[in-house]
Amino acid sequence: MRRPFSALTALLGAALALSPFVLFPVCTAAAAGGGHMKCWYSGLFITAMGVVVIAAALCAWRGRLVAPAFAVAAAAALLCWLVPNGVVPISGDGWRAGLCGDASHACNTVTMPAVGKLVAGTVLVGVLGLIAGFLRRDGR
Numbered sequence: 001m002r003r004p005f006s007a008l009t010a011l012l013g014a015a016l017a018l019s020p021f022v023l024f025p026v027c028t029a030a031a032a033g034g035g036h037m038k039c040w041y042s043g044l045f046i047t048a049m050g051v052v053v054i055a056a057a058l059c060a061w062r063g064r065l066v067a068p069a070f071a072v073a074a075a076a077a078l079l080c081w082l083v084p085n086g087v088v089p090i091s092g093d094g095w096r097a098g099l100c101g102d103a104s105h106a107c108n109t110v111t112m113p114a115v116g117k118l119v120a121g122t123v124l125v126g127v128l129g130l131i132a133g134f135l136r137r138d139g140r
Contacts, residue, residue, distance in 0.1 A: 002066050005129035009073050010057035012122040016080060016115065017050025024114040026107045027100055038098035039107035042084035045097050046115060052076040053122060060129060067133030074126025081119045084112060 020026050020043030027039050053073045060069035082088040083097050084107075090097040099107050 002060055002063065002129065002132060005070065005125055005132060006057045006061035008125050009060070009070070009122065009129060010054050012077070012118055012125060013050050013053030013057055013073065015050075016053060016077065016118045016122065017047050019050070019115055019118060020044075020046045020111055024106075024111045026111050027105045036095070037100055037107075038096055039084070039100050039105070039111070041090075041095050041097040042099065042107070043111070045083050045090065046080045049076040049080045060133070067130050070126045070129035070133055074123045074130070077119045077122035077126065081112075081116055084115075 015023065026043040027037050053076050056069040056073035056076065060066045060073075079088060083090050084099050086098055099105075099112065102108070
């Protein structure tokens with residue numbers, strides 16, 4: 001039962017990884033100082049977490065740590081929504097992940113609604129895979 005959930009999780013993880021720069025691009029304009037806008041850093045984070053989701057799905061596919069792999073996939077996907085929306089702040093020297101202040105920018109109108117749907121699907125599949133992993137361990 002883990003393989004269908006693993007395959008779907010990997011597919012959603014790939015869509016999540018490709019969403020900020022390929023499928024639903026974030027803002028392409030430069031910030032006032034000439035650097036990248038906050039949404040660009042959020043896009044990098046979402047891409048990295050999409051790769052984590054894929055790696056967790058591959059672990060579950062192989063039958064290694066199935067329940068924890070689905071939990072990691074769901075948590076990584078959830079972070080893809082929490083970080084850009086400022087619930088979990090991430091910043092460094094001169095940069096900060098987030099969304100643009102203008103509601104009409106691409107990151108607010110295109111990228112984040114799509115990422116939100118991908119996150120919801122990934123978390124749902126991750127929770128179902130987690131439950132299936134626990135049921136399999138119990139022998140049911």
